[in-house]
Amino acid sequence: MATLRWNQVHAWRLSQQSLHERPNCEHMLDVVARMGGAHAQLMSAAELSLWARVNDLTALDVQDALWRDRMLVKTWAMRGTLHLVTTADFPLYVALFNTFTHYRRASWLKYHGVTIAELEAIIEGVRSTLSDAGLTREQLAEALADQTNTPKLRELLQSGWGALLKPSAFLGDLCFGPNQGQQVTFVRPAAWLATTQPSDEQQSRETVIRRYLTTYGPATSDELARWFGMEVSAAKKHLRLLGSAVVEIDVEGWKAWLLAATLEQMDDLSVSGVVRLLPHFDPYTIAVARHHQYLMPAEHKTRVYRAQGWISPVVLVDGEIAGVWKHEKQQNYVVIQIELFAPPTDQVQHGIAAEAHRLGTFLETEVELVYV
Structure with a gap:
């Protein structure tokens, strides 16, 4: 079994996620593709995840890519949460998520207050209506x-986090459109985007899994399952289908899977002096949640991975989580508060x-830096 050191792993992940050498703004879509999407439950967090990885980025660049150029798509994706993915990659994710069937289980249907017939009617209705x-959620x-x-359905479809609409997103029949005032809207991807159909669904699924392992690997089958919101058995199947393209490696006692093609590239890697501020729900922090003890003192876990799935902004030093931070808008400046471990x-x-x-440049304001 091949072995790696954590510093090599950190260096690899930083390089693959554009957290070491940051490209310029014209490469933003490439960055989103390598990230496997930007978590967008909070749009401001998605913008800051890209700010952390792209030089000279503005919030308007992200909005233009979404609504003017339609080169980014806002949809329910990994773990059933909102993400920004590239239009080019949207069909790849649909090929993976249209294999999900958890929402047809009796327990899921009962929890959400619908029958299987009603759910099928919603799915077909979304397909024919958008x-x-x-359309706003109310419409x-x-x-x-x-x-x-x-x-x-009037009440059920307007309540909660949109659970009854997520199956349509997984099937590629729904994504988000531009807001109408404060209200979100939904559109049909086949009409809104230039391309929505994968040419080979199995190859598309394999591409998505390979990208995840390239960007966030090494990873265990449990982590692969958690990332996409799939069953562990499904994650293990995806790994088996990759055959000899994946190898098990040992990182100072922690065993996980890695693409064989990337192993040689990691031999001479190391990282020193790379400091980054990552926002709420950053993909880097999400991806390492189940082996966080190798990246930070275990006693600080609850300061990063908080109740109800809330993930704090973190200070990243050479790939390790060195603290948490937050920023607060004052009258005409922003206070950045740093808490290091x-x-x-x-x-x-x-x-x-x-x-x-x-960050001050991105937010177009002066900043005050405070250590606590």
Whole structure:
């Protein structure tokens, strides 16, 4: 079994996620593709995840890519949560997520208050109702309730986190359109986007799994399952289908899977002096959740991985989680508050100051840096 050191793993992950050498703004879509999407439950967090990885980025660049150029798509994807993925990659994710069947289970249906017939009617109704003209959730709920002659759908489809609409997103029949005021809208991807159909679904699924292992590997089958929100048995099957393309490796006692093609590239890697500020729900922090004890003092876990799935912004130093941070808008400036798990070196302080300056540029405001 091949062995690696954690510093090699950190260096690899930083390089693959554009957290070591950051490209310029014109490569933003490439960065999103390598990330496997930007977590977008909070749009501001998605924008900051890209800010951390792309030089000279503005929030308007992200909005334009979504709504003007339609080169990014906002949809329910990994773990059933909102993500920004590239339009080019959207069919790849549909090929993976359209294999999910958990929402047809009796327990899922009972929890969400619908029958299988009602769910099928929602799925078909979404497919036939949506176009490239966005419908608000209320408008879509009204249309589906009328079509199916099921009045209770008016309330069910407008409540919660959109669980009853997620199956349509997984099947590639729904994504988000531009807001109408404060209200989100939904559109049909086939009408909204330039391309939505994968040419080979099995090859598409394999591409998605390979990209995950390239960017976030090494990873266990449990981590692969958690990342996509699939069953562990399904994750193990995906790994088996890759055959000799994946190898099991040992990272200082921790065993996980890695693409064989990347192993040689990691031999001479190391990282030193790389400091980054990652926002809430950053993919880097999400991906390492189940082996966090190798990246940070275990006693600080609950400061990063908090209740109800909340994930704190973190200070990243050479791939390790060195602390948490937050920023608060004051009258005409932003206060950036840093809480480190250990006293910083001069190099780390310089790195944090540089990141704070970058954040001020992105937010178009002055910043005040405070250590607590």
